[in-house]
Amino acid sequence: MRLWRLTGPGFVPGIDGEGSRIWGGTWNSPGLPMVYLSSSLALSALEVLVNLAPHQRRRGELPTYVAVAVEVDDGAIADPGFPSRQEVAMSQAVGDAWLRSASSLGLSVPSRVIPLERNVLLNPRHPAMVEVRVAVSEPFVFDDRLGY
Structure with missing residues (x-):
């Protein structure tokens, strides 16, 4: 399975989960590393764009990233069929428990931006993480028309 993320040029390949360990995220609390990826590059771009600060969304000021694709074995991704909308506190509790359990390398979750699409979370501390390969960097x- 090919999964995508956008990362800052200074953080390539960006699959150590350090940013989410420091700040937390929708599916993890601060202190626990998690790698957030999307099922497509387009979804990854939307996930980043929706989280940009307003001053970063201006035409001519959209940040530059590196598109990183990783290859992950489909069988390493659990998909428990989470509902499309959950409170962040609930998704963090679920994600934290999953990270601690180390029951799978990846967890398929609904995108908050497009609930019919899937994001995949990786546990960078899982033993199978050594098998994850960067396929594209x-x-x-961003097209400047996405700014305002």
């Missing part, structure tokens, strides 16, 4: 620039 290319500069990514």
Whole structure:
């Protein structure tokens, strides 16, 4: 399975989960590393765009990223069929428990941006993380029309 993320040029490949360990995220509390990926590059771009600060969304000021694709064995991804909308406190509790259990390398979850699409979370401390391979690492620039 090919999964995508956008990461800052200084953090490539960005699959150590350090940013989410420091700040937390929708599916993890601060202190626990998690790698957030999307099922497509387009979804990954939307996930980043929706989280940009307003001053970063201005035309001519959209940040530059690196598009990183990783290959992960489909069988390493659990999909418990989470509902499309959950409170962040609930999704963090679920994600934290999953990370601690180390029951699978990855967890398929609904996107908050497009609930019919899937994001995949990786546990960077899972033993199978050594099998994750970077397949693509290319500069990514948002089209300026996405700014305002």
